[in-house]
Amino acid sequence: MSFQSIPGQDRVKRILQNSLRTDKVSHAYIFTGPAGTGRRQVALAFAQALYCQVLPDDACGECLDCRKVEHGNHPDLHWVKPDGASIKIEQIRELQKQFSYRAGSSGLKMYVLEDADKMTVQAANSLLKFLEEPTSRVVAVLITDNGQALLPTIRSRAQWVPFAPLSRQTMVAALQAEGHPSVLIQPAVRLAAGTAAARELIQGNGFAEIRNLVIQLTKESLTRLPAAMLTAQQKLAKSELSDQLPMFMDMLILWLKDMVRLNLGDRNDLVYADQSDWMAGQSLSYDMKHWVHCLDQAIELKKRLRFHANPQLVLEKMLMQLKGV
Structure with a gap:
């Protein structure tokens, strides 16, 4: 995997490729940012580029070292993931043991810690000692959703590389x-x-169905509220919706944002563009205050779900809010 094959994150790629070109690779990096922003792919591309025998600042993908990294069998690259809910001290000790052996022809060993913020306190303290006193030439990459959750002493010994959401x-x-x-x-x-x-x-399981359910329940709420209540009750009773209710609320919030746009006469960049004709007519049945209030309510009710509010009450309250009851 080359840097060029990864979409977005131009700033991150520039930082890493500059360090490769100038031979100023840091001994430790923290790749921090939201899930899905390409942190793992960039770590893999960085590893390939470090070991590549052909290109100075990227992976050729063809040489023996590039292929070993890609297939997960490079002897000097170690990838550590949480064992269950956390990265445990035994995993860090095993890593240290592996690193006590001599590196291959490149003289460089590398390790990547996924979900690095899930290290136990003992594991983090053990890693800190490893960061402070590497036994050989080592590059570490710590991948985390939240770099601030790492020990301050670890943060201070690594180069911070923030990953932004893709456009x-x-x-x-x-x-x-x-x-x-x-x-x-x-x-x-x-x-x-x-x-x-x-x-x-x-x-994922049910994404298209949840979108369809948002359309069904909003239509029913605005025209036949009792039918909407019955549909919601049936879906919750069958447990189809119970686990997916936070996602339903997210999709409903997007629907409500479309209604605000349509109330203003703006049809650009709609999420539910295929429903825009029907939605545009309904959006004008209420004033702007109604849709903004519904949006606020949806955001508030979604928060309550996190604190174990009753799913049926949350959904019924939201549907009544849409109708203005």
């Missing part, structure tokens, strides 16, 4: 090229920070 246009173009339906791409790119995360949503 919506970049994600849309990539997902369209893969042939995903536009009606699913539009909500996915607004709910995910990167192409991989958006793809996972689209391909």
